[in-house]
Amino acid sequence: MTKRILVCDDEESIRLLMSEALKDNYDVVEAADGSEALQVLDRENLDLIIIDIKMPHIHGLEVIERIRETNKIVPILICSAYRLMEDDIVVKTSDVAAFFTKPLDMRALKMKVSELIGT
Amino acid sequence: MKKNVLLYLRFVLILTTILVITYSKRGLSLFEPGYAIALLYFFSNVFLYYVSKRIFMKSLVQFCIFLFDVLILSAVIYYVQGLAADFYLIYFLVILVASLSQNIAGSIPIAIVASIMYGWLTYQSNPGMSFFDPAILIRIPFLIIIALISSYWSQSTRRASQEKEELERFNRELKKEVDRVATEEIELRQYSEKIINNVPSGVIAVRHDGLITTLNREAERVFGLKGDETLGCSIQEIAGLHALWQKMEQSIMSNTPVTRVEISIRNKHNEVIPIGLSISPITGPRDRFSGCVTIFKDLSELKALEEKLRHAERLSYLGKMASWVAHEIRNPLTSIDGFAQLLENTEEKEKIKLFSSEIQKGTKRITYIIDDILAFARTKRQEKKLTDINLKSLIESIVAEMNIDTQIASDNSPIVRGEIESIRRLFVNLIDNSIEAMNEKGKLRIRFSANKHYWITEIVDNGVGISKDNMKNLFTPFFTTKERGTGLGLAIVKKIVDEYKGKIKITSEVDKGTTCRVYLLKKSDQKGSK
Incomplete structure (x- = not known):
């Protein structure tokens, strides 16, 4: 099954x-801000989150804190x-x-992603 | 009459008495009553010499002394039986001395007692003598007359000398008072000089014709002058103080005070010194006192401090700007770099087109950021090409490009003189803000009006408005509430408006809209402002 990545x-x-x-190897979901990202997280199963600050x-760091309140596993970049x-x-x-x-x-970003969740 | 003088006179009386006894028929021989009387008389004077002046000068005491004299003399005359030998004349002497020291009221009783004694003695020597005998009838009134005349004369002499003494005392006191007042005045002047000299501000007072009357130490220091070179000189002769004299003259002429004005003077060492001053005109009761007094502060240190602060502020802006530029440019740079990396492995035409367009977007964004920074950092010293700008046409051309519902109301043609690019940028930034606040919907209304000096351009939107908190930071560089703002838009607007010596006022109500009023000097008022 294709892994799903959220780009915020x-x-x-x-x-x-x-x-x-990333779309060649992964399913990519987009969010334009923190609240959108939190909504996607509620809705979907994510394997990785890439987020701006x-x-x-x-603020991005607050979004990360909120994600961690409910989800301790999903890796965040x-x-x-x-x-x-x-x-x-x-x-x-x-x-x-x-x-x-x-x-x-x-290239380094792609490598890190595949290292974390495989292809 | 002084005690000593009286004692001398009395001594003369005593000597006369002793002589009378000595040359009488009885003569002065030891252990005779005459001798005892002379001795008593003599020692009475010695005794009086030791009596305190205070007691001696009492009129009752003196009266007693003269009474004693009259009695002693009567005793002597009785003893020497000297009436026939005209010894009675000695009574005149007593009465004379008594009247010299006593007033009329004191000397008349003495004269009366003397007359009684004389009468009694006369009667003793001639028991059958009638009262109307010339020896009594003429001599007794004579004694009284002598007492009257001499006491009157002595009293008036005494009064005259008393008056003279009084006058002299008064003069002495007057002189003392004058000296005291003069000393006090000198002390007072020294005291006020001390106060003026120790004021930590400069103080200079001049007469209406510019003559310097007061210059304190601080003023001497700031002007680089010495008091003795300037006091009595005219301020008009001191070239570096011309600007100061102009202000002072204005204040004197209009008889109105000048407060908190800043000017620059040139001191004796040819240094320009900024001073902050206040002037009060003085209208004296006489012409020579009218003029004015100026109190001033040397602002050199303050200005240097302000400059330091401005420098620190500039550095802080620079720091903020650097970090802002770094952050803002990294995002489009990421796109450019990222899409360029993707391009390497793409052969699909569509993809290539998309990636190149994203790269171009990134470069545009970077250009936009650089333009804003330059607009903000540009100094007004740069040469500018000034033209007449019709604000209405300019704004019409701006909104035409922006695709927004706009209503422009103006019956007049507002024309200012300026550099087209900066004025354009001013209004583009403001209109951009309005459009963004209205979320590209809503209606933009623009009105032009004028007051005495300015053209007022009013830009009214019905957008989201500005919160009170954000109002404070409207013109702060790098402050933004927009997702993609540089935070320089209004800072640039303010900078341009300041450069043209204009004004900008922004009022806003959350959810109702914002009104910006830009005041630009009319062409006629603009001379010298740019």
């Missing part, structure tokens, strides 16, 4: 990029233009599988 980014072009890069309405050190981003390592900074190395 407020930038349409980034969502398109992710889904174009700076988003309108709900962060893809953000922020830098962990420079921008003082504090992430619980237990909550997040990997942190990718934009611009992205698409």
Whole structure:
């Protein structure tokens, strides 16, 4: 059965990029903000979540916290233009599988995804 | 009369008495009564010498002394039987001395007692003598007359000398008072000079013709002048203080105070010093006192501090801007880079088209960000091509591109002078905001009006409005509530409006809409403002 990935980014072009890069091997679902992402999570079974940090309405880190309240298993990848050190981003390592900074190395991202959930 | 003088006079009396005894028929011989009387008389004077002045000068005491004299003399005359030898004349001496020290009321009783004694002695020596004998009838009134005349004379002399003394005392006191007042005035002047000199602000007072009358230490320091070089000089002669004199002259002429004005002066060392001043005109009772006094603060340090703060602010903006630019550019960069990576492995024509278009979108976004930063960072010192701009035509052309329902109301043609690109950007940013607030629906209303100096462009939308919290940050750079805003739009608007010495007012009500009023100087008022 094809694994399902949720891509949550407020930038349409980034969502398109992710889904174009991953759709050959995975089923990709898109969400334009945190609340949409939480709704998808309620509705569907997800194998992986790729999420941005700076988003309108709900901050990405808060979205991760909320996801972890109900789902401790699904691996989460962060893809953000922020830098962990420079921008003082504090992430619980237990909550997040990997942190990718934009611009992205698409090959490395794909490898990480397949490492986490296989193809 | 002084005690000593009286004692001397009395001593003369005593000597005369002793001489009278010595040259009488009886003569002065030891252990005779005459000798005892002379001794008693002499020692009475010695005794009086030791009596305190306070007691001695009492008129009753003096009266007693003269009474004693009269009795002693009567005793002497009786003893020497000297009436026949004209010794009675000595009574005149006593009465004279008594009247010198006593007033009329004191000397007349003495004269009366002397007359009685004389009468009694005369009667003793000639028991059969009649009262109407010339020896009595003439001499006794004579004694009284002498007492009257001499006491009157002495009293008036005494009064004159008393008056003179009084006058001298008064003069001395007057001089003392004048000296005291003069000293007090000097002290007072020194005190007020001290106060003025120790005021931590500069104080300069001038007469209406510019003559400097007061210059305190701080003013000397700021102007780089010494007090003795300037006091009595005209402020008009000091080139660096021309701007200050202009303000002071205005205040004197209009007789109105000037408060909290900032000007620059040039001190003696040719340094430009910013000062903040207040001027109060002084209208003196006489012409030479009218003028004004200025109190000022040297603002050099404050200005340097402000500059430092501005610099720190600029650095902080720069920091914010750098981090914002980094973040904002990374997103489109991710698209460009990501789609470029995907392009490598794509042969499908459709896909290639899609990816290239996404790459172009990314580059456009980056260009947009760069344009905003440049618009914000551009300084007004740059050369600009100024033209006459018809605001109505400009805004019509802007909204035409934007596909929004717009109503433009204007009967007049608002024309300002400026650089077309900056004015255009100003209104594009404002109209963009309105359209976004209305979610591309709703109606945009634009009105033009004018007051004395400005053209007022009013842009009214019926969009979501701005919350009170966000109102505070309207013009703060990098502050945005939009999903894809740079946070520079209104900061740029404010910057452009400031450059044109205009004003912008924004009022808003949540869920009802926002009204922006842009005030741009009319062409006629614009000279020198750019």
